[in-house]
Amino acid sequence: MENENRQFTVSIYTENNIGLLNRISAIFQRRHMNIESLNTSPSEIEGVSRFTIVVNITEAQMKKIQGQIEKQVEVIKAYYHTEDEIIYQESCLFKIKSELLFDERQIQNIIRESNARIVTVNKEFFVLEKSGRKEEIDLLYRELNIFGIMQFTRSGRVAVTKDKMKISTLLEAFQD
Amino acid sequence: MEVKTEQNNPKKTSTTERISGSEAIIKCLLAEGVDILYGYPGGAIMPVYDELYKYQDKIHHVLTRHEQGATHSAQGYARISGKVGVCIATSGPGATNLVTGIADAQIDSTPMVCITGQVGSHLLGSDAFQETDIVGISTPVTKWNCQITKASQIPEMLAKAFYIAKSGRPGPVLVDITKDAQFEEFDFEYKKCKGVRSYKPVPDTDENSLKAAAELINNAKQPLIVWGQGVILGKAEEEFKAVIEKAGIPSAWTILGASAIPTAHPLNVGMVGMHGNYAPNVLTNQCDVLIAIGMRFDDRVTGNLESYAKQAKVIHFDIDPAEIDKNVKTDVAVLGDSKVSLKNLLPLLNLNSHKEWHKKFKDLYKIEYEKVIKNDLHPTKEGITMAEVLKEINIQTKGDAAIVSDVGQHQMIACRYAEFNKSKSNITSGGLGTMGFALPAAIGAKMAAPDREVVMIAGDGGYQMTIQELGTIFQQKVPVKIVVLNNEFLGMVRQWQQLFFDKRYASTEMTNPDFVAIAKGYHIEAQKVTERKDLKAAVKEMIDCEGPYFLEVRVEKEGNVFPMIPTGASVSDIRLE
Numbered sequence: 001m002e003n004e005n006r007q008f009t010v011s012i013y014t015e016n017n018i019g020l021l022n023r024i025s026a027i028f029q030r031r032h033m034n035i036e037s038l039n040t041s042p043s044e045i046e047g048v049s050r051f052t053i054v055v056n057i058t059e060a061q062m063k064k065i066q067g068q069i070e071k072q073v074e075v076i077k078a079y080y081h082t083e084d085e086i087i088y089q090e091s092c093l094f095k096i097k098s099e100l101l102f103d104e105r106q107i108q109n110i111i112r113e114s115n116a117r118i119v120t121v122n123k124e125f126f127v128l129e130k131s132g133r134k135e136e137i138d139l140l141y142r143e144l145n146i147f148g149i150m151q152f153t154r155s156g157r158v159a160v161t162k163d164k165m166k167i168s169t170l171l172e173a174f175q176d
Numbered sequence: 177m178e179v180k181t182e183q184n185n186p187k188k189t190s191t192t193e194r195i196s197g198s199e200a201i202i203k204c205l206l207a208e209g210v211d212i213l214y215g216y217p218g219g220a221i222m223p224v225y226d227e228l229y230k231y232q233d234k235i236h237h238v239l240t241r242h243e244q245g246a247t248h249s250a251q252g253y254a255r256i257s258g259k260v261g262v263c264i265a266t267s268g269p270g271a272t273n274l275v276t277g278i279a280d281a282q283i284d285s286t287p288m289v290c291i292t293g294q295v296g297s298h299l300l301g302s303d304a305f306q307e308t309d310i311v312g313i314s315t316p317v318t319k320w321n322c323q324i325t326k327a328s329q330i331p332e333m334l335a336k337a338f339y340i341a342k343s344g345r346p347g348p349v350l351v352d353i354t355k356d357a358q359f360e361e362f363d364f365e366y367k368k369c370k371g372v373r374s375y376k377p378v379p380d381t382d383e384n385s386l387k388a389a390a391e392l393i394n395n396a397k398q399p400l401i402v403w404g405q406g407v408i409l410g411k412a413e414e415e416f417k418a419v420i421e422k423a424g425i426p427s428a429w430t431i432l433g434a435s436a437i438p439t440a441h442p443l444n445v446g447m448v449g450m451h452g453n454y455a456p457n458v459l460t461n462q463c464d465v466l467i468a469i470g471m472r473f474d475d476r477v478t479g480n481l482e483s484y485a486k487q488a489k490v491i492h493f494d495i496d497p498a499e500i501d502k503n504v505k506t507d508v509a510v511l512g513d514s515k516v517s518l519k520n521l522l523p524l525l526n527l528n529s530h531k532e533w534h535k536k537f538k539d540l541y542k543i544e545y546e547k548v549i550k551n552d553l554h555p556t557k558e559g560i561t562m563a564e565v566l567k568e569i570n571i572q573t574k575g576d577a578a579i580v581s582d583v584g585q586h587q588m589i590a591c592r593y594a595e596f597n598k599s600k601s602n603i604t605s606g607g608l609g610t611m612g613f614a615l616p617a618a619i620g621a622k623m624a625a626p627d628r629e630v631v632m633i634a635g636d637g638g639y640q641m642t643i644q645e646l647g648t649i650f651q652q653k654v655p656v657k658i659v660v661l662n663n664e665f666l667g668m669v670r671q672w673q674q675l676f677f678d679k680r681y682a683s684t685e686m687t688n689p690d691f692v693a694i695a696k697g698y699h700i701e702a703q704k705v706t707e708r709k710d711l712k713a714a715v716k717e718m719i720d721c722e723g724p725y726f727l728e729v730r731v732e733k734e735g736n737v738f739p740m741i742p743t744g745a746s747v748s749d750i751r752l753e
Contacts, residue, residue, distance in 0.1 A: 015373075063501070073375045
């Protein structure tokens, strides 16, 4: 099990400093590991950033990477989780020709069934937003692709853990 | 309850003064106790050099002949003194020339602060003259780095730089400072850094792990210690000696661990690794408990991991949690500072001697002596061996010299045969294997420890990579002893070509200049020895010389370093010939 590739979601709490993204991504790059998705944002604590990184590697590799990430001076703590330990979402946008919305009845059904949301519509195009799991977004992409997609983009994964993170206490200590 | 407030301290007055960023840099360095820095001026660092001129009675700037020399000198300074080495360079090529030394310091855990000038902040990203993204370039090879664009950031960032460089597992730090920040005036106040909230330099030691380690050691029949530089960096030499003497454990070293205890110590069983000693390598695969202290199981130490100490329980003492299980799976990990861990381990250990087990080391040493050491030290053939030169240096310095070696065959020979009485005496580029390290590192070492004899040993290849630092030696009058073991080959590569590439000596033969003439060109006393009978007198002349001295020894052209663990082989398959 330790030596099979699995998908891990890495959550890293860091100081909000220039260059840290470089430092963290270099840890993966140096070991020839591809980052599947990456998201950085503020965390629940002011001034503390949170990276969410998805990688497909072995658990043995994951543990070493965790050590290398935590070793960075401005990293407060790094965790990794498997799919069943987190709640996660990705978000995506589709830009599609507006005429299709009227010409192809099927598109309206797809939008309804997928719980996608129309963000804007004008004469030329409309923009569809969908948040969900990767598979849901993949499915929607396949369904819409039949009709033609002008532009498509998808965000990195964002995730929260089911268990309480020990980081909360650690960060609270910093606040004092 | 007594309440202490600032009002209770009438002496406290305002400590700010209005100065330029560049003067602030000097004041920060002085506040950190920096007395020497190595560097090279250029456009983007000129304001700082202007201040160095004004402060030259307080801080000694050493002009090296290349920025790489500045980093290695700072490393040599740090390695022999345990203090932070400092170097300084301009932007662009000045900064990129530091990178090799920074990478070397990173992999060998050497505390170093590098200050680079940068183009004005309004020019950042414009491909300005001598602009380079040194923060980006140095990120993977620094413990920490940052860019300063405002003078007011200088005190805090430099304080942080020194704190990070020397705390925990030491390493290099780079601070890039834009030229406008150097000129800008601000209210200066310096506070030493006492901590960084996201950074825990020394992990907590779990007492249970110490107990578990002690139990394994106490029950071991055939324990083996392999120690590394962690013992030296943790200033734990005495604690280490007490532990091995109480538990009677044969102890072997990695090249960066060398000299932590004297070479002649009865429990010192020699060097592990690719060109290490026969006994500790072979017996790594026979010990029942392997105790690693402040070392990182480098591939040159372990050989093939699939057959490395598989029979043994492994205990790993380290300050860096990321080293645990990185290369070798451990049964017991003891995190923390080596000095504290070893001190707390001592009372938990039983008195032991392991006589039978020690006999195995002695027996294997005899084999190595007959097959390798005897021929190295007392050759019957005509050509001078590298080991003979080391033997002569040992005799004439009585083992008190610090040996600064370069990279290659002579380095392995120096590490194998140099005799050390004092800690911090083996200064060499271990992890990165940087040819050209020795000459500038010897300058730094000698300047940091002027009372010590510093003997640099290099091959004819590596010596020429930083040979220009002879200029620094001449200008600064640094009395280092320079020994070049000249075999007119890049010897280690040639050895591999001989053994693994059917003697196809691709680009390893060197046509060398007149090294003695070059040294004399820098007014350094020099001589060349080509025959064994002249060696003793030449080494004596070198050691007796008050100033710097250059000694070239023509050694056997195609000598090989043995024992040797071929790449991919197991430590116990070490070859004696």
